[in-house]
Amino acid sequence: MKYLSDQMLIEVYHRAVDLQLDSAFIELLRSELDHREIRIAQVSA
Structure with a gap:
């Protein structure tokens, strides 16, 4: 994850x-967003 820019991480999320990918993968992305203190609007799944 450290190789993704903030913008790319948001786009991937x-x-x-x-695409309704695996919920564990989405949670991993959310955790990284939280770690970087990036706040984005919740997207309904």
Whole structure:
């Protein structure tokens, strides 16, 4: 995850939710967003 820019991480998160990927993967992305203190609007799954 450390190789992703903040913008790329946000894009990957939104894309993962849109594609309804594995919930564990989405949670991993959310954890990284929290770790970086990036706040984004919740996306309904």
